[in-house]
Amino acid sequence: MSWLRALKETARAGLTIERRRLEPLIALRGAAGLALVVGVSLSLFGPAIAASSAFGAFQAAIATFQRSWRPRPVLALVSGASLAVSTFLGYLTGSHTVVFMCLLAVWTFVAGMAWAAGPTGGIIAASNVAIMLVTVTLPTSVVDAAAHAGMIAVGGVVQAALIVLFPVRRWGAQRDALADALAAEADYARRLRDDPVAPFDPLPLMTARSAAAVTPREARRRPADLHGARGIAERLRPVLASLADPALGVPAEGLERVWVRELLGAAGSVLDAAARAVRSGDPVHLAPTDLGVLRTPDNEVILVGPARRAADRLDALLADVIEIAEGTGTREPTDRADHAGRHRQPDPRHRPDPAHEPDPAHEPDPDHPAAPVHPADLAPSATDGRTRPTLLRLIPVILKAMRRELHHGSPILRHAIRVSVVAAAGFLLGTALPFGHGYWAPMAAVMVMRPEFSQTYSRSVARFGGTLVGVGVATGIVQAAHPDATLSAILAVFCAWLMYLLMGTGYAVGQVCVSAYVVFLLGMAGDELSQTVTERVVLTLVGGLLAMISYALYPAWETPRLRNRLADWLISDGRYAATVIEQYADPTATSHEDVRAALLATREARVAWQEALATAQHEPVRHRGISRAAAADAQHALSQLGRSAMLLEAHLPAASSASVPGAAELADALRRATERGAKAVRERRVPDWQPVAEEVARWDVPATAADPAPDPVVRKGATLLLEALEEFSQALDYRGGSRRADIAPRAD
Missing domain, CATH: 1.20.120 (Four Helix Bundle (Hemerythrin (Met), subunit A))
Structure with missing residues (x-):
C-alpha cells in the first residue's frame, strides 16, 4: 500500500463514528464521582487544587472503562495513585528544565514499555504522563504540590468507592464473555448443518477463558452459573465438529445426515438459551422439542460408531451446561460427559421460550477491538478455578514481560523509544514556540502514539479534529455565558459525562468532549481562555505531526x-x-x-x-x-x-x-x-x-x-x-x- 493510500485510510478510520451499546448508568457514576471530588475541592481548597483533583477523578474513571478483567476499583486506585506520584515528581523537577526533561524521557519510556503488560496498562501509563504535563503547572510550592498529589489520589479513591457502593451489573463483563462463547458455539452448531467443515473463530472461547480468571477474593463471590460452563463450551466444539464431519462422523447424505442436522439444530437452540440465561442471570428456558431431539432413543438406532458416541457426549455436555447456567452445578462436570450413554427425560422445570435469537456480542475495547487481554493481566491456566495474581504478585510478571521486550526487533521497545524521544522533543519545541503552555504538544503526542502504525496515524487525525471541534464549541459557550468557577466546574463535569457515555463510539468523539472538558477546567482554575484556544489547536497539531513523523522514521512494521x-x-x-x-x-x-x-x-x-x-x-x-x-x-x-x-x-x-x-x-x-x-x-x-x-x-x-x-x-x-x-x-x-x-x- 502506498503512503498516500495509507494516510487516507487511517484518516478515515480515525474520524469514523460507530454505533455502540451505551452504558449511561456507568457513565453517570463516573461523572458523579468527578462532581463530588470537584465540588468538595472547590469549596475547601479553591480552583487550583480542584482542577488537579478533577484530573485524578477523571482519569480514574477512564481507567475503569478499559478492557480488563481485573476489578474496576483496583484500576481506579492504581490510576489515581500512579498519577499522584507522577504529578509530585514532575513538580519537584519542573523548575529545572534539564532534570525535568530527563524525568519526562524516563517516565515516558517506562509508560511505553508498559504495553508489554497489555493494552490496559499501556493506556493508563500513557494517560498518566499526558495529564502529568498539565498538573505540574498548577502547584506553586512543594507543600502545594503534595496537596495536589494527595487530592489526585483521593479522586481515584472516590471513584473506586462509588464502584463498590453502587455496582452496575456486577459480574456483567464475565457474564457477557461466557454468554458470547456459548452463543458462538450455538452459531457454530447451526452452520455445521449446512457446511460440515464450517470454520470456527476461537476468540470468544479465549475471551471467556480470560474472564474466568479471578482473584482469591472474587473466587469467594463468583456466581455459580459462571463456574464450569466455559470448560464445557471448550469441550463442545470438537464434539460438534466430529458429529458433523463426513470423514469421522456420518455420511454426507442419507438418514444419518438428516438426523445429525436435527441434533445440531437442537444443540444450537439449547446453547442459545443457556447463553441468554448466563447473560441475564435468569433461569434457562428450553423448548421441549429440542430436548426431545437430543435425548430420544432414536440416537441408538440411527447413529452407530463414532457418530453415536459423539451424540451421547453432546447430550451429556449440554445437560451440564444447562445445569450450570441455572446455578445448580457446583463442580466442574466431567464424569457425565465421559460416561455418556444413558438417556434423560426432559426436565419439567424447563418451559418453552419463543425467542431463540442470540444476544448481541460483547463489545470490545474501542482502542483494541481485536486484541485479547494480555496474559500478564490474566495469568491464565487450564481450568475455570484458576486465580489471578494480586497487584503485588503481578509486579514481577509485568517486569518479566518488559524484559522479554528488550530487544531491537520488539515493537514495544521501538514504541517506548519513539514516545520518549517525541515527548522530549515536543516539550522543547512547545517551549520554544511563542505560545506558552508548551506541554500541549508532548501531551497530544503521548496520547495518540501506539505500537501500531494505523492506530497512531488514525488517532493523530482524530485528536486534531476532535480538538478543533471541542475547543470551538467550548470557546463559544464561554464567550456567550462568561461562566464563573462554579459554572465552569458544572460544564466540565457535563463534558466528562459525555466522554464516559460516548467514548466507545470513536476516538474523535471522545476528543471533542475531552477538549471541551479541559477548556472549562482550566477556565475554572483561572487560565486565560485566549491562550487555551490558540495553543490547544496549534500545539495539538504539532504533537500529532511529531507522532506521525516518528513512526515513519523509526517504524515497527509487521x-x-x-x-x-x-x-x-x-x-x-x-x-x-x-x-x-x-x-x-x-x-x-x-x-x-x-x-x-x-x-x-x-x-x-x-x-x-x-x-x-x-x-x-x-x-x-x-x-x-x-x-x-x-x-x-x-x-x-x-x-x-x-x-x-x-x-x-x-x-x-x-x-x-x-x-x-x-x-x-x-x-x-x-x-x-x-x-x-x-x-x-x-x-x-x-x-x-x-x-x-x-x-x-x-x-x-x-x-x-x-x-x-x-x-x-x-x-x-x-x-x-x-x-x-x-x-x-x-x-x-x-x-x-x-x-x-x-x-x-x-x-x-
Whole structure:
C-alpha cells in the first residue's frame, strides 16, 4: 500500500463514528464521582487544587472503562495513585528544565514499555504522563504540590468507592464473555448443518477463558452459573465438529445426515438459551422439542460408531451446561460427559421460550477491538478455578514481560523509544514556540502514539479534529455565558459525562468532549481562555505531526515478520496434533493437560498471525514477505490442520483402551516435520512432509498378516493431517498458484 493510500485510510478510520451499546448508568457514576471530588475541592481548597483533583477523578474513571478483567476499583486506585506520584515528581523537577526533561524521557519510556503488560496498562501509563504535563503547572510550592498529589489520589479513591457502593451489573463483563462463547458455539452448531467443515473463530472461547480468571477474593463471590460452563463450551466444539464431519462422523447424505442436522439444530437452540440465561442471570428456558431431539432413543438406532458416541457426549455436555447456567452445578462436570450413554427425560422445570435469537456480542475495547487481554493481566491456566495474581504478585510478571521486550526487533521497545524521544522533543519545541503552555504538544503526542502504525496515524487525525471541534464549541459557550468557577466546574463535569457515555463510539468523539472538558477546567482554575484556544489547536497539531513523523522514521512494521508468525502457527499446530496422537499411543495417560496446553498454544499463535496479517495489510511498506493470496491459502491450510487434530481429540480413547500401533512413530514424525517445516518457511523454502507421508503409508501395508488393522479414526485423521500439510506447502510453492509469494500483502 502506498503512503498516500495509507494516510487516507487511517484518516478515515480515525474520524469514523460507530454505533455502540451505551452504558449511561456507568457513565453517570463516573461523572458523579468527578462532581463530588470537584465540588468538595472547590469549596475547601479553591480552583487550583480542584482542577488537579478533577484530573485524578477523571482519569480514574477512564481507567475503569478499559478492557480488563481485573476489578474496576483496583484500576481506579492504581490510576489515581500512579498519577499522584507522577504529578509530585514532575513538580519537584519542573523548575529545572534539564532534570525535568530527563524525568519526562524516563517516565515516558517506562509508560511505553508498559504495553508489554497489555493494552490496559499501556493506556493508563500513557494517560498518566499526558495529564502529568498539565498538573505540574498548577502547584506553586512543594507543600502545594503534595496537596495536589494527595487530592489526585483521593479522586481515584472516590471513584473506586462509588464502584463498590453502587455496582452496575456486577459480574456483567464475565457474564457477557461466557454468554458470547456459548452463543458462538450455538452459531457454530447451526452452520455445521449446512457446511460440515464450517470454520470456527476461537476468540470468544479465549475471551471467556480470560474472564474466568479471578482473584482469591472474587473466587469467594463468583456466581455459580459462571463456574464450569466455559470448560464445557471448550469441550463442545470438537464434539460438534466430529458429529458433523463426513470423514469421522456420518455420511454426507442419507438418514444419518438428516438426523445429525436435527441434533445440531437442537444443540444450537439449547446453547442459545443457556447463553441468554448466563447473560441475564435468569433461569434457562428450553423448548421441549429440542430436548426431545437430543435425548430420544432414536440416537441408538440411527447413529452407530463414532457418530453415536459423539451424540451421547453432546447430550451429556449440554445437560451440564444447562445445569450450570441455572446455578445448580457446583463442580466442574466431567464424569457425565465421559460416561455418556444413558438417556434423560426432559426436565419439567424447563418451559418453552419463543425467542431463540442470540444476544448481541460483547463489545470490545474501542482502542483494541481485536486484541485479547494480555496474559500478564490474566495469568491464565487450564481450568475455570484458576486465580489471578494480586497487584503485588503481578509486579514481577509485568517486569518479566518488559524484559522479554528488550530487544531491537520488539515493537514495544521501538514504541517506548519513539514516545520518549517525541515527548522530549515536543516539550522543547512547545517551549520554544511563542505560545506558552508548551506541554500541549508532548501531551497530544503521548496520547495518540501506539505500537501500531494505523492506530497512531488514525488517532493523530482524530485528536486534531476532535480538538478543533471541542475547543470551538467550548470557546463559544464561554464567550456567550462568561461562566464563573462554579459554572465552569458544572460544564466540565457535563463534558466528562459525555466522554464516559460516548467514548466507545470513536476516538474523535471522545476528543471533542475531552477538549471541551479541559477548556472549562482550566477556565475554572483561572487560565486565560485566549491562550487555551490558540495553543490547544496549534500545539495539538504539532504533537500529532511529531507522532506521525516518528513512526515513519523509526517504524515497527509487521510485514517483515509475517513469515515468522506463520512459522510459529505451524509449529504450534504440529505440536498440538502430535500431542493428540500420542494419547492414542498411550491411552493410560489419563491426564489430558498436555493436549489442553497444546490447544491453547495453537490458538494464541493463530490469533497472533491474524492480528499481524491485519496490521500488515494497512502498512505503507513493500517487503519480500508473503502475498495476500498465499497468506490466505496458508491460513486455510493451517486451520484445517488444527481442525483435523481437533477431530482426533474428540475421539480420544479411554484409559482401558489398547494403544494404537504406529501412533507414537507418527506423532514423532509429525512433530519433527513441522519444526523443520517452520524453519523452511522462515528461510523462504517450501516445506517437505515426506517423513509424515511415509508413516501414514506404512499403515496401509501391515508388516505381517497377523498385525492388527490400524484404528480407522486415527487412520482417517492422519490422512486429513497430511492433506492439510500438503495444502500448506502448495500455498507457499512459488511455482504453484501463489506466483506473488515474494510480495507484501495489499489491502482490499
